[in-house]
Amino acid sequence: MIRLRGVSKAFGAVRALDGLDLDVREGEFFCLLGPSGAGKTTTLKTVAGLEVPDAGTVELDGKDQRGVEPYDRGVAMCFESYALYPHKSVYDNLAFPLRSPRHRLPASRARERIGEVAELLGIAGLLDRSVGQLSNGQRQRVALGRVLVRPARAFLLDEPLSHLDAKLRQQMRAELKAIGSVRRTTTLYVTHDSVEALALGDRIGVIRDGRIVQTGTREEIWYRPHDTEVARAFGRPRINLLPGTVTPGGGFRSADGAVELDLGARAAPGTDVLVGARPRDLALGEGPGHTLTGTVYVTEVLGRSVEVTVRLGAQHVALVVPRGEAAGLRPDDPVRLSVRPENLLLFEADRPERPGRRIGP
Numbered sequence: 001m002i003r004l005r006g007v008s009k010a011f012g013a014v015r016a017l018d019g020l021d022l023d024v025r026e027g028e029f030f031c032l033l034g035p036s037g038a039g040k041t042t043t044l045k046t047v048a049g050l051e052v053p054d055a056g057t058v059e060l061d062g063k064d065q066r067g068v069e070p071y072d073r074g075v076a077m078c079f080e081s082y083a084l085y086p087h088k089s090v091y092d093n094l095a096f097p098l099r100s101p102r103h104r105l106p107a108s109r110a111r112e113r114i115g116e117v118a119e120l121l122g123i124a125g126l127l128d129r130s131v132g133q134l135s136n137g138q139r140q141r142v143a144l145g146r147v148l149v150r151p152a153r154a155f156l157l158d159e160p161l162s163h164l165d166a167k168l169r170q171q172m173r174a175e176l177k178a179i180g181s182v183r184r185t186t187t188l189y190v191t192h193d194s195v196e197a198l199a200l201g202d203r204i205g206v207i208r209d210g211r212i213v214q215t216g217t218r219e220e221i222w223y224r225p226h227d228t229e230v231a232r233a234f235g236r237p238r239i240n241l242l243p244g245t246v247t248p249g250g251g252f253r254s255a256d257g258a259v260e261l262d263l264g265a266r267a268a269p270g271t272d273v274l275v276g277a278r279p280r281d282l283a284l285g286e287g288p289g290h291t292l293t294g295t296v297y298v299t300e301v302l303g304r305s306v307e308v309t310v311r312l313g314a315q316h317v318a319l320v321v322p323r324g325e326a327a328g329l330r331p332d333d334p335v336r337l338s339v340r341p342e343n344l345l346l347f348e349a350d351r352p353e354r355p356g357r358r359i360g361p
């Protein structure tokens with residue numbers, strides 16, 4: 001269990017962490033997602049004891065870690081920039097942590113652990129090669145393996161798949177959670193890739209400007225995003241956000257009057273808002289729920305589905321539909337779109353100082 005409370009850390013004038021609270025439960029695989037510079041690595045280093053916070057507390061398994069040296073914290077960390085022994089074999093690099101007095105295992109147990117981790121990371125065929133002869137992607141997997149072989153109170157992983165090509169990355173994502181030690185060990189996994197976070201995280205914490213903006217399961221983050229920026233971070237193509245205002249009856253009217261929706265909005269009439277709908281939640285043609293009328297702007301084939309961009313007055317919205325449904329659509333064709341009321345999200349308008357928060361339960 002990892003618990004951070006009110007953790008702040010500045011580097012000169014840069015506030016890397018700003019009162020960060022975080023709870024990773026025992027045995028959980030927790031993904032910390034955020035853009036570059038949000039404070040992800042600093043969070044990991046603070047847990048590992050490699051950075052000392054200016055304020056706040058770090059607890060591991062309920063024990064305050066103030067004054068506890070990194071080595072004594074019992075966590076295993078894998079950095080994006082990894083240090084391996086280039087002249088030693090892959091096997092020796094993996095075995096090295098198991099030879100330290102703290103983690104010493106009988107040789108047969110060590111071989112078993114290394115074998116399982118190497119198999120699942122796809123490096124079992126490389127065990128006799130020297131690390132100096134490996135590609136970057138192979139080295140990254142060895143570095144990850146070296147963390148995962150050793151018994152630890154928690155694994156701290158910083159973008160461990162970043163150097164792999166897309167296919168291998170996808171494959172590794174599936175394998176990673178199958179590794180026995182990962183299943184058993186509390187893991188804090190840093191990424192800036194929302195697809196990775198959704199695929200891996202038992203829960204996800206979204207970090208921005210040194211604070212956690214939202215923590216939740218993938219469903220909570222997807223269906224109940226805290227604000228427009230969280231909504232924009234998940235899903236490709238991105239969520240559609242139409243600007244407008246709340247009407248006296250609690251409805252929505254787009255800024256140019258082209259879209260009107262009866263929302264039952266819990267906001268004062270006249271409030272500037274954004275209505276959000278994800279591209280896969282919009283359908284072509286009339287259906288149950290709300291209907292919108294517009295014209296086709298452009299279509300783009302994405303494998304078996306098609307992204308259709310539709311002009312609604314001055315706005316464009318994107319939807320993703322099966323290829324068959326979009327066959328024959330031409331620019332400027334009139335179209336109707338439907339969306340279920342439960343798939344519409346309502347946000348305050350974005351402001352210069354902060355993204356618009358979601359309105360509603």
Ligand SMILES: Nc1ncnc2c1ncn2[C@@H]1O[C@H](COP(=O)(O)OP(=O)(O)OP(=O)(O)O)[C@@H](O)[C@H]1O
Nearest residue numbers: 011014016034035036037038039040041042043192
């Ligand atoms: N040792 C340091 N000295 C000075 N500034 C630092 C140091 N470490 C981090 N920072 C700054 O603190 C902020 C947060 O950095 P951090 O590395 O935690 O972000 P991150 O979310 O991990 O980003 P990335 O995804 O790019 O690795 C950044 O503005 C960074 O430049």
